[in-house]
Amino acid sequence: MADTPDETIEESSELAEVPEPEMFGCPMTDSRGQLVLHVDRDRYLDVAKQLADEGYAMCVDLTAVDYSEHMERPLPSSVTAERFEVVVNLLDITHRRRIRLRVQVPEGDAKVATLFDLHPGTEAMEREVFDMFGxxxxxxxxxxxxxxxxxxxxxxxxxDFQVGTIPVQFKGAAS
Amino acid sequence: MTLISDEGAQELRPRSELTASELLREVASVLRLSEAEAAKLGDLPEDPDEDQTMVINMGPSHPSTHGVLRLMLELQGETVLRCKPIIGYLHTGMEKTGEQLTFMQGGTNVTRMDYASPLNNELVFSMATEKLLGIDGDIPERAQWMRMLLSELNRMSSHLLFMATNGMDLGAVSMMIYGWREREEVLRFFQKVTGLRMNHNFVRPGGLAADLPPGWRDDVLRILDMLPERLEEYDTLMTGQPIWRERLQGVGVITPSEALALGATGPILRSTGVEWDLRRHDPYLRYDEVEFDLIVGSYGDAFDRYAIRLNEIRESMRIVRQILDLMPEGDYRIQDKKVTPPPRARIDESMEALIHHFKIFTEGFKVPEGEVYVAIESPRGEIGCYIASDGSPTPYRMHVRAPSFVNIQCLPHMMRSGLVADAVAVISSVDPVLGEVDR
Structure with missing residues (x-):
């Protein structure tokens, strides 16, 4: 964020007052009082490792959302909205705190690194996300x-997977 | 390629088809350990010849699998070398259904996931919805205490069911009758309060569906007076019996670090000695105003998990007694016209009330854009609900973090190098509800 010389002093001081909160260089937001970290896909594993060292040693939940019908959702300015989001909920038992990671995953290259080596408990959850979202x-x-x-x-x-697409067949009914 | 049945890649592959590194990788995946960790174990069995091992199927329709869980076991003699749970036989797409139903109707859907503790499912869904609406701080006191009462009674009924099935699985067949009998007493109370024995849809966003019926206090007291004696009987029948102890002690052992790595919660995590109960450590409702003890094990075996559940029934009774004393008077649901339908009597006299009633039940209420994850302690562990809303009356995405789904990953780990006869004891001690595993 380089200051341009023709900016007024007032504007720049306003900017300085509200710096975008961040952790490990990732923008951090607050969702109804819950901590959310918007992680870049390339840094996802890295950040998860750093968080594990910070105490977030338990991965309680891993899921995904298909935002194809809601692309204009609120996100920090530095994050580009993609079709899929992988959502990871981490828990720190010692300090009794939680954090949520949201990772943007583009439709054309729907691939993220596995957390399996870090949190073996994500094995079934990642398979479920693969099964349900591809x-x-x-x-x-x-x-x-x-x-x-x-x-x-x-x-x-x-x-885009419509419900009720499997034709129902009735035995003995006139067709 | 010799396929054992038709589930393809989901199955345990024959040993002969795997290269050494693939085997290590597969063993690691089945054990839910990383490759590096698996190599460190060092006690992986020396590659036995193909004709020394046998792959057998247990389930999907097997009386001790509590539903439709299928296990593939690779045996060498009586020893389990590898094990893989295959799930999905009860998958009905409830998370997809949850996207079609309004927040008002969502309770009917989630209550059918963990059918042994339906009220906890409704509670977590309602709490997530309330958090999205921003009304989680305004729920009336009586509603909070009523929710706690129902949640604790539900914990008791769920653990009584576990007592019944655990006894049955291990050959104490009369225990099945006793456990079901006591559970029925609790369900009878639920029927009186909610109208249904199971799948109540009673806890709703904003409060509850109705107030407690007259005479509820006596009904609860009757349960509380009856149970201690019956629990003593359980102790006589099972806890102190040498056969029972022989069958459970040292079976299906899991260490604290393994349980944490696998994401196990509830009695499984507590059996390893880790003190973690969301009622105590992340209090919701009014759990910080009642006194209760956490039951923690020390060996992480099947016996600890049995004893924890038995004593959690006693702790729940202690909480329920305090709730009886502390239950305040007042509203059982929030008086917020946005989420609360008008009272029945108003509909007869006011056109506006009728329209309001009609709109709220056909359209539902709009929930502001956002996403939350709310977790509570169900009898099986941490049940969480992740809801993303796009501002419409239906959730954009509704995901339930089912404790059984995660806990079931412990099975291969607990069974490894155990006896095939102990497999039943291990499944039973994890207490999975397959409706929740598959959703």
């Missing part, structure tokens, strides 16, 4: 579907 986890030891049958087409929790 987001791949790079380095996951067992990237197979978990809830849907192996030969299922499509990813059910994507917004």
């Amino acid at each position: 987001i791949e986890f790079d380095g996951h030891p067992d990237p197979s579907r978990i809830l849907m049958p192996e030969d299922w087409n499509g990813y059910p929790l994507r917004k």
Whole structure:
């Protein structure tokens, strides 16, 4: 954020008053009193490691959201909205605090690093996200579907996966 | 390629098809450990010949799997070498359904996930919705205490169910009848209060569906007076019995660091000696105003998990007694016209009330844009609800962090190098509810 010389003093002091809060260089926001960290996809694993060292040693939840029908959601200015978001909830048992990571994942390259090596408990959750959203986890030891049958087409929790698309057949009914 | 059945890549692959590094990787994945950690274990069995091992299926329809859980076990003699739980047989897309239902209707959906503790599911969903609405600080006192009463009674009924199934799985078949009998007493109370034995949809955003019925105090007292004696019977029948102890002690051991790494919560985590209970450490409702003890184990085995649940029933009874004394008078739901339908009597006399009632039940109420994660302590561990809202009356995304889904990852770890006969004891001690695992 380089100050341009023709900026008025008032404006720059206003800017200085409200610096974008951040942690490990990632913009940090507050959602209804909960701490949210918007992590860049490339730095995701790195930040998760640093947080684990800080005490956030337990990954309680990992899920994803398909924002294709709600792209204009509020995000910090430095974050570009993508179709998918991987949402990770971390817990620090010692200090009794929680933090949430939100990682933007583009549609064309739906791939993120796996947290498996750091938090083995994400194994099933990452498989579920892969199963439901088609987001791949790079380095996951067992990237197979978990809830849907192996030969299922499509990813059910994507917004473009319509409900009720399987025709219902009634036995003995006139067709 | 010899496929064992039709689930393809989800299954345990035959040993002969794997290279050494793949095997290590697969063992690591099944153990839910990283490759580096798995290599450090050092006690991986020497590659046995293919004809010495056998892969057997347990489930998906097996009386001790508590529903439709399928386990693939690789055995060498009686020893379990590898194990992989295969789930999804009960998957009904409840998170997708949750996106079609309004916040008002959402309770009917989430209550069917963990059908052994439905009120806790409704509670976490309602609390997440209230947090999004920004009314979580305005819920009336009576509603908070009523929620606590129901939540604790539900913990008791769920643990009584565990007593029944755990006894049955291990051969104490009469225990099944006793456990179900006592649970039924609690469910009878729920029926009187909510109209239903299970799947109540009673806890709703903003409060509860109705006030407690007349005479509820006597009903609760009857349960509280009856139970201690029955729990003593359980102690006689199971806790002190050498056969029971032989069957559970030292079986399915898990260490604190493993439990934390695997994300296990609830009695599994507490059995390893880690003091962690959201009622105590992240108090919600009015849990900071009642006295209760945390039950913590020390060995992390199946017996500890049994004993923790048995004593948690006693602690819940202690909490319920305090709730009886402290229950305030007042509203059972928030008087916020945005989320609360008008009282029935008003509908007859006021056109506006009728329109309001109609609108709130057809359209629902709009919830401001945002996302929250709220977690509470269910009988099985941390149940969390993540809701993202786009400002419409239906959640944009509704995700439930199901404790059983995460806890079930401990199975391969607990069963490894154990006996196949102990597999049943291990599954039972994890107490998974498959409706919640598959959602």
